[in-house]
Amino acid sequence: xxxxxxxxxxxxxxxxxxxxxxxxxxxxxxxxxxxxxxxxxxxxxxxxxxxxxxxxxxxxxxxxxxxxxxxxxxxxxxxxxxxxxxx
Amino acid sequence: xxxxxxxxxxxxxxxxxxxxxxxxxxxxxxxxxxxxxxxxxxxxxxxxxxxxxxxxxxxxxxxxxxxxxxxxxxxxxxxxxxxx
Amino acid sequence: xxxxxxxxxxxxxxxxxxxxxxxxxxxxxxxxxxxxxxxxxxxxxxxxxxxxxxxxxxxxxxxxxxxxxxxxxxxxxxxxxxxxxxxxxxxxxxxxxxxxxxxxxxxxxxxxxxxx
Numbered sequence: 001x002x003x004x005x006x007x008x009x010x011x012x013x014x015x016x017x018x019x020x021x022x023x024x025x026x027x028x029x030x031x032x033x034x035x036x037x038x039x040x041x042x043x044x045x046x047x048x049x050x051x052x053x054x055x056x057x058x059x060x061x062x063x064x065x066x067x068x069x070x071x072x073x074x075x076x077x078x079x080x081x082x083x084x085x086x087x
Numbered sequence: 088x089x090x091x092x093x094x095x096x097x098x099x100x101x102x103x104x105x106x107x108x109x110x111x112x113x114x115x116x117x118x119x120x121x122x123x124x125x126x127x128x129x130x131x132x133x134x135x136x137x138x139x140x141x142x143x144x145x146x147x148x149x150x151x152x153x154x155x156x157x158x159x160x161x162x163x164x165x166x167x168x169x170x171x
Numbered sequence: 172x173x174x175x176x177x178x179x180x181x182x183x184x185x186x187x188x189x190x191x192x193x194x195x196x197x198x199x200x201x202x203x204x205x206x207x208x209x210x211x212x213x214x215x216x217x218x219x220x221x222x223x224x225x226x227x228x229x230x231x232x233x234x235x236x237x238x239x240x241x242x243x244x245x246x247x248x249x250x251x252x253x254x255x256x257x258x259x260x261x262x263x264x265x266x267x268x269x270x271x272x273x274x275x276x277x278x279x280x281x282x283x284x285x286x287x
Contacts, residue, residue: 001178001181002174002177002178002180002181002229003181005178005181005182005184005185006090006181006184006185006229007090008185008188009181009184009185009187009188009222009225010090010093010094010188011093012185012188012189012191012192013188013191013192014093014094014097015192015195016188016191016192016194016195017097017101017195018097018100019192019195019196019198019199020195020198020211021100021101021104022199023195023198023199023207024104024105024108024122024125025104025107025108029204029264029265030115030117030118030121031204031208031255031258031259031262031264032204032207033108033118033121033122034121034255035198035204035207035208035211035212035255036198036211037121037124037125038211038212038215038251038252038255039194039195039198039211039215040101040125040128041125041128042191042215042216042218042219042244042248043191043195043215044098044128044129044132045219045240046187046188046191046218046219046222047094047098047132048132048135049222049223049226049237050090050094050226051090051091051094051135051136052226052233053226053229053230053233054090054091055138056230057140058232058233058236059140060135060140061233061236061237061240062140062144062236063131063135063140063143063144063147064236064240065236065239065240065243066144066147066148067128067131067147068240068243068244068247069152069243069247070128070147070148070151070152071128071251072247072248072250072251073152073156074121074124074151074152074155074156075251075254075255076250076251076254077155077156077159078117078121078159079251079254079255079257079258080159080254080258081117081159081162081163082117082258082259082261082262083257083258083261083262084163085163085262086258086261086262086263
């Protein structure tokens with residue numbers, strides 16, 4: 001039962017990844033692509049947590065922490081660039 | 088199909104799409120930089136799936152963090168260069 | 172009783188990924204950039220926190236790092252959403268309700284004269 005639910009959760013995360021990927025490919029403006037990038041990194045962080053659960057290794061969660069930090073920094077840098085260019 | 092195999096397939100699709108966005112010629116430079124950062128991030132998850140967490144951490148920090156930051160820093164300083 | 176806890180954790184984890192999928196669906200369906208920011212940030216924040224909670228229930232030894240990641244996400248995710256929305260307002264991203272009152276331009280006159 002629990003294994004089946006985890007498998008369904010992984011499938012849902014895959015669906016979310018593909019949907020965000022469509023917006024990343026199509027998004028008309030730069031802001032749309034940046035928000036799709038944010039969602040992609042968050043879904044990938046969920047995938048890292050799932051991998052850590054599957055393998056049973058807590059070391060993998062460090063990568064998730066670095067990932068969250070870098071996603072945040074990337075979005076901030078891009079937003080600052082877009083704002084500066086508008087002036 | 089196990090969870091890890093499916094995740095690899097989805098991540099490979101993500102890497103291909105992000106690389107396509109990065110190299111397509113009619114988009115702006117900022118979009119290309121974001122997309123190449125996305126390729127790096129997905130590659131780091133792929134390294135994690137191959138049981139190399141230290142390589143994954145380095146790839147995420149250098150390939151995505153430092154490179155994106157440096158490119159945007161330089162792009163903010165360069166004048167002209169008709170993007171968008 | 173560990174079987175019950177396991178099933179509960181897996182159910183919470185599944186609920187979190189459902190929220191992630193719904194957020195990504197909103198990313199596709201919403202009409203303009205500001206709506207997409209709302210859909211893509213709030214729903215995914217809740218989804219990720221539920222996933223972390225479910226993982227903590229499934230593997231209690233991971234709890235410390237999961238709480239650390241959760242607290243970090245709780246701080247950074249709304250912040251990045253707000254900065255991105257402000258950038259979108261500054262560069263005058265297209266809006267669905269184009270004729271609505273926009274107090275942002277009145278409060279920030281220096282932001283005018285962008286790309287319009």
